[in-house]
Amino acid sequence: MYRIAVDVMSGEKEPAELITGALKALEEEAEIELTLIGEYDIISKELAKTDFDSKRLKIERADQIITMDESPIKALRKKKNATVNVGAALLKESKIDAFISPGNTGSVMAAGLLRVGRIKGVSRPPIAIQFPAVNGSTLVLDNGANTDCSPENLLQFALMGQLYAENVMKIKNPRVALLNIGEEKRKGNNLTKESYKVLNEDQRIKNFIGNVEGRDIFSEQVDVVVTDGFVGNVVLKTTEGAASFFLDLIKESFQTNFRSKIAALLIKPYLKKVLNKIDYRQYGGAPLLGVNGVVIISHGSSDRTAIYNAVKAAKNTVQEDIVSLIKTELEKNEELE
DSSP states (O other): OEEEEEEOSSSSSOHHHHHHHHHHHHHHOTTEEEEEEEOHHHHHHHHTTSOOOGGGEEEEEOOBOOOTTSOHHHHHHHOTTBHHHHHHHHHHTTSOSEEEEOSOHHHHHHHIIIIIOBOTTOSSOOBOEEEEOSSSEEEEEOSSSOSSOOHHHHHHHHHHHHHHHHHTSOOSSOOEEEEOSSSSTTOSOHHHHHHHHHHHHOTTSTTEEEEEOGGGGGSSSOSEEEOOHHHHHHHHHHHHHHHHHHHHHHHHHTTSSHHHHHHHHHHHHHHHHHHHHTOGGGTOOEEBTTBSSEEEEOOTTOOHHHHHHHHHHHHHHHHTTHHHHHHHHHHHHHHHO
16 A cells, blocks of 8 residues: 555645545545545545545644745744644654645755655755656756755756656656756856766766757657756746746637637637646646655645646655665665765
8 A cells, every 4th residue: 555645734725625636546546545634623524525435544633834935944843733744754754655745845845854854865855847748748857946056966866857757757768968058068057067077977877868958848859857946946937937828828819709719619629638738737746856755745726636646646656666766876876986
C-alpha cells in the first residue's frame, strides 16, 4: 500500500472540493491508503456525505493553517499544529509515504527541508514542474526554491531531474539541457557558462544536449531543463500569465458576433484538447526533489481535479522510489570524490 496524506485545509478552495478529489483517487487506486489532514469536524462532516473505504482512509487532526501572506519559517515555528507541520512530521516518522499540500509554497518547502530533512549530499532541493510541450511535457527545475545557485547546485538539479524523467515520466534516455539566452556554449552569465562546463563533463548526465532558450521548453527538443530558482520562477509565472492572457483573448474573440459563436461551437472539441494540454491541474503538483521523502507542492488554486492528479503523481513517485534512486546517485558522487 502507498500511504499518501493530503492537506485539505490550506488551499484557496474549500476543503470539500479537495476532499472530493482525494476520494476519487482513493476509489480508483486500490493500492492507496489516504490520510486527510485538517480540522476533524470539517473533514468528518464532508466524509459523512459520501461513500468511502474506511479501512483505507483516516483523518489526522490539524487545526491551524499557514496563510499565503505569512512568513513561512516564523509560521512553522509558531503554529505547531499547522497542516504542513503535521504532514511533514508524519513523513519524517515514516507514518506516510508522501505528503501533498496546496498551501503556502514557502511553508511547504520549509517544512520539507526543516522537518523532513534533505537527502545526504543534496545541497539545495529544487521544485520540479512539468511544462506542457509538443509531445508530452518538459520537466523544469528549479522553479523558485533556490534563487541563488552554484554550478554544483545545477548539476544536482540535472541528476535529480534525469532520474525523475526516466522513472516517473517514463522518458527513455531523457535529453537534459541548461536554460540560457542562446544555444552557444559561450553565451550567458558566469553561472550558465560555468554550469555548462560542469554538466558537459559529468558522465552521469547521459544525454546533455547543451543550452536551450526559453521557447524550447515547449518544443520537442528537450525533456529536462535546469536553471536557478530565480529564472525558473520568472519562467513559470510568465508562462501562467501568458496562458491566461491568450485564453481570455480567445474567449473574447468568440463572443464578438453570431458567426464567431457558431465557429466556437464547431471547434470546441479541438479547443478542449488544447486547453487540457496547458491545464496545470493535469499534472497535480510539483515534487520537491532532494528531501528525504516525497513532498508534492500543489497549486494554491488546486481543485478536485488537481488534487486527484496530485495523489496519482505522489503514488507514482513513491512507487518508483525516487528518494532511494537519488540517494544512490549521490553516493556515486561521494565515491568519485
